[in-house]
Amino acid sequence: MAYKLDGVFPPELLSEVEPGTNLLVSGPAMSGKRQLLLRLLARGAQDDEGAIVVTSRNPADDLAEEYNDILDGRESFFRIIDSVSSRSGGAGERSFVREVSSPGDLTGMGIEFSELAREAEKNGVDSLRIGFDSLSPLLMYVDLQRLFRFLHVFTSQIQSRDWLGLFAIDPDSHDEQVVNTVSQLFDGMIQIRVTDDGVREARVRGITASPTEWVALD
Numbered sequence: 746m747a748y749k750l751d752g753v754f755p756p757e758l759l760s761e762v763e764p765g766t767n768l769l770v771s772g773p774a775m776s777g778k779r780q781l782l783l784r785l786l787a788r789g790a791q792d793d794e795g796a797i798v799v800t801s802r803n804p805a806d807d808l809a810e811e812y813n814d815i816l817d818g819r820e821s822f823f824r825i826i827d828s829v830s831s832r833s834g835g836a837g838e839r840s841f842v843r844e845v846s847s848p849g850d851l852t853g854m855g856i857e858f859s860e861l862a863r864e865a866e867k868n869g870v871d872s873l874r875i876g877f878d879s880l881s882p883l884l885m886y887v888d889l890q891r892l893f894r895f896l897h898v899f900t901s902q903i904q905s906r907d908w909l910g911l912f913a914i915d916p917d918s919h920d921e922q923v924v925n926t927v928s929q930l931f932d933g934m935i936q937i938r939v940t941d942d943g944v945r946e947a948r949v950r951g952i953t954a955s956p957t958e959w960v961a962l963d
Contacts (some may be wrong), residue, residue, distance in 0.1 A: 748874065748909040749792060753784045758960045759935075759949050764872075764907035766952065767900040769928055772937030773917045777945055779803070780811070781937065781962070782876050782913050787815040789874045789909075795822030795865050797858065798876035801848040801883055804830045808878070809841065822870045824861045826854055849886025851895040858899070862906070875903055879913040880927065889923055896930050937962075 747761040754760065762768070772778045779802070786796040800808050805827035812823060824841050828848045843861060845853035858875075865873055883892055896912075903910040912931070916924045928934060933951030938959070940946060946959040 746792075746872070748789065748794070748872070750785060750788060753781070753788050754947070755960050755962070758947060758957055759953070762909060762952060764909070765904040766933070767903055767910035767912070767931045768952070769931040769934045770911055770913045770937070771916050771924065771928075771934055772913075773939070774915055776937045776939050777962070778913045778915075778937060779878050781935075781947075782878055782911055783808070783812050784815055785911055786874045786876045787812060787821070789872065790816055790819045790821035792872070793870075794872040794874055795824075795868075795870035796874045796876065797824045797826070797861050797865070798878060799826040799828070799854060799858070800878050801828050801881075802879055805839065805842045805844075806830075822865055822868055822873075824864070826857045826861070828854065847886060848882045851883070851887060851891065855895070855898065858902075862902075873906070873908045875908055875910045877910075877912040879915065881913075881915045881918045884919060884923065889926060893926060893930070896927065900930050 747763055749761050751760045770778055770782055786798060789796060798808065805825040808825060826843050826845060828845045828850060831844050831846055843857040845857060900910055933949060935947060935949055937947050945962045947962050948957045948959045950956040
């Protein structure tokens with residue numbers, strides 16, 4: 746069963762992807778990457794899919810509030826791996842949140858992800874959308890080689906379980922070679938830009954026969 750993206754993307758851009766797909770969502774700061782990522786995750790609630798998101802930028806409570814606003818009352822399995830709140834002193838007991846010490850705690854992220862995957866299975870959730878917001882802060886804590894190894898395992902789990910992975914990155918924060926290296930692990934890329942007129946546009950590369958044209962987003 747394909748993962749539906751309609752209602753989030755214009756139909757000429759991308760309407761669905763195959764199970765086991767991993768996509769890199771690339772765009773500069775203030776381009777709306779996080780909102781797009783959360784909308785793509787929340788789209789699965791219409792089809793009884795769950796979502797797990799790793800946050801390395803925004804505290805879990807802020808992310809959950811934004812996600813629930815998008816859901817607009819719809820029930821959905823939703824869990825967060827938070828690498829931010831423990832450093833800011835905002836940690837607390839919340840059933841939907843698992844915390845790790847920092848964005849550099851890749852081992853902790855992997856452990857929590859495996860536990861949440863088992864929790865989803867126990868809850869009868871077979872299809873999951875996995876979001877990562879964002880990879881860029883991780884590169885302030887770990888070197889590219891270590892991140893590459895971590896992402897290889899992480900994306901392989903998503904592929905083998907027929908889930909959908911969506912990983913945000915800010916290309917302006919890194920050398921082009923870094924983005925090119927990371928992108929090798931993904932089936933395709935969603936690129937976002939903001940025109941001089943302030944219009945948000947996106948295009949898809951890698952999972953279509955050829956790169957799509959730039960299309961305006963809502």
